[in-house]
Amino acid sequence: MILCAGEALIDMLPRQTEAGEAAFAPYPGGSVFNTAVALSRLGHPTEFFTGLSTDLFGERLAGVLMANGVGSTLAHRSDRPTTLAFVTLTDGQASYAFYDENTAGRMLTEADLPAIPEATRACFFGGISLAVEPCADAYAALATRAHETHVTMLDPNIRPDFIKDEGRFRARMDHMLAHADIVKASDDDLRWLLGDESLPALAEKLMVKGPSLVLVTQGASGVTGFHAQGELHIDAETVQVVDTVGAGDTFNAGVLAGLADAGALEKRLLTQGLSEDTLREAMTLGVKAAAITVTRAGANPPRRDEL
16 A cells, blocks of 8 residues: 555636636645545555545545545544645646645644554655645654655655745755655756756755655656666657646656556665666656646546556
């Protein structure tokens, strides 16, 4: 089983009414929510921990988790509102405006953390929940605890406009990077974190902080994996892009699913270095799954039989 920990929210996606008026339609989402759903659709038992509201949007999120076979018994339920993210699209690229004050997800604290189930093989952390307090500190504490005995994967998924205290964010992120075995970051994330150098140089700097495997996504240019034995590049697939919502989240799920398929979700294997075949297959699965997601409106990851 893989435990995903992070935000669940409602993406308000731009639509048009029958009368031709601009409107927004609510769709269940959130970076880690999307990864959990994608993992389950790819055939792996998945549990999801978050702060989940009992309001109408929270019930809708819980319903989608259940319909996709994602366990949510670990989630902390409260009557605080659900986070909303209004999405605007420019040439298919998504921009976000978050409404997150005093929400069920944001107000999560360390006291709300669950025990990590015994059957857990890996833990995944990421999303905007790592940028706002108090939930960010709660997830950092859970990641520290998980790293002692489980493979941990981190996706910083940096949204600069959402970070109110850059110093605190960077300190927390350094701590989480030191407690991560796998890190997925976009090229923009990597440059925001470490400066404007070549991707191999930045990936090497990141690995010094702790991770054994760094995966750098570059949009239409594909993804490059950096590890102790060298680097491996996988080209992106050529598809007709509708929007990029959920693409990186689906890639994360594909990589975890691929490593689980190969029995490679073990700290020892990651530290020693994965075989090139194992890494290639996991990265390729991530790329293929993400390619299907971008052909659909919103975050709608594929099931295994669609690949």
